């Protein structure tokens with residue numbers, strides 16, 4: 001087999017068959033790529049999107065592209081505590097197990113400071129607080145799945161190379177909102 005064919009076969013391996021993965025922000029650049037990679041490995045994939053329309057479109061595309069029929073859309077607006085809670089409830093009722101949580105969604109900076117519907121600074125809400133909410137609310141499912149399978153489960157938090165100099169309290173208030181530095185402070 002040529003090295004190109006081996007790479008293709010490698011991509012199509014079934015390493016994740018029977019495993020359940022959530023990927024946030026899968027309508028975006030990096031998240032879509034992660035979702036396609038996991039679908040190619042035969043994972044059962046759950047893709048929380050801002051609207052049902054976006055979720056349905058994305059699910060249809062990924063199913064077609066990868067041939068994996070175990071791809072499911074859910075609605076979850078990461079700028080709303082209530083929406084995260086509703087998503088977690090719906091997910092756990094339907095799937096019971098979780099092997100991988102990929103926190104990947106991101107809000108980029110806008111010129112003006114914006115608040116979420118819950119009155120939290122928008123980038124902090126989506127890029128930090130909702131990552132934390134998903135990790136804590138799905139922790140028991142991840143832990144129980146690990147115990148049942150006798151295998152590690154995992155959380156992957158996608159960050160950017162701007163991250164790493166976090167001074168949430170002072171900096172998010174002070175920095176100008178168009179700047180990449182401000183996203184770096186929120187995008188852990």
Ligand SMILES: NC(=O)c1ccc[n+]([C@@H]2O[C@H](COP(=O)([O-])OP(=O)(O)OC[C@H]3O[C@@H](n4cnc5c(N)ncnc54)[C@H](OP(=O)(O)O)[C@@H]3O)[C@@H](O)[C@H]2O)c1
Nearest residue numbers: 025026027028029030031050077078079105106158159160
């Ligand atoms: N792209 C790069 O070159 C790069 C490099 C280094 C690191 N990263 C990191 O990779 C991650 C993803 O970046 P990206 O470039 O792929 O971003 P992107 O293309 O802008 O995608 C952002 C994703 O987040 C979703 N999202 C935003 N607000 C949301 C909300 N309130 N509720 C639910 N979903 C929401 C978007 O959904 P909608 O479709 O509804 O807007 C979209 O799916 C980030 O952590 C980023 O820092 C990216």
